Amino acid sequence: MFADIGLAVEDVAATMNATSFVDGTTSQAQIGMLVNQQYANAVGAATVAQLFANSPGLSGWSPPGGTAYLRPSDMSNGLFGLGTNWQLLVHETLHQMLGFQRDDNWIMTELQNKGYRINPNSPRKSRQISDVIKKKCN
């Protein structure tokens, strides 16, 4: 699936190893510095923690730059929540590698057009990308 969005699997692995994954719900990193002030104004949040607080469905946020921000409560899955939501880590790694314009909507539409069972309008939204990663990479 990585090749279908223009990425080589070895680069995904290398980037994942080089990415820092931190708790987004407590991060005081400034969004205006990580992206730009236009984006901070548009989302109405000055810090990453505020962004997570304002966006209850947000599991991860990954502006290219080497650090991906995660919601710790979404980091477990599987039986009794004992497994690690590794597919979310891979998902956020993709955003570290793709340009700003290639967001979840673009990834879902690209994969859908290339035959994957993904619907950008589904209630599962971008979690479908993580679903495909889990299915294809296991």
Next chain:
Amino acid sequence: MQLTIVTIIVAIASQSGLKVPTISGPIPYRLLSSQVLRPDQGRSYVVSVEKPLDPPAIKTLLCQIVAAEKPPNTRLEIGVYLGLDEFIPPLGFKPLSDKLAAHRMASYQWNTKLPNDRRRLSVAKDTDGKPLAKWEYHEFDHTKCGS
């Protein structure tokens, strides 16, 4: 990092709120964003045009952009948008993502590590500027521009 004069102008204009200038040529366009990609120092460009383009014209435009920007031969993304006034990274924010999707006309992706990709160029709008029900894919290789 190599910066072209155009890239510097884009950076200054986007920070100051100034309108990004139109770059003349066979297909006039505005370069709204230029970004270095991880981990291979590839490039991602966002450009906007004022009129819908057919696939041959899109390929001409891609060659123009490559000639002007001279990206490294690692990885390249070029998004061509119709009538996009400014580029704000969507990063999961639906209103920004929806706006970008509504203007998306074509998208080109190239990776030197994926030499057999036959679907590098996707077209999302028809020649009237209306969205296609399903993206069309075309073969294209920007390294062969001018040959």
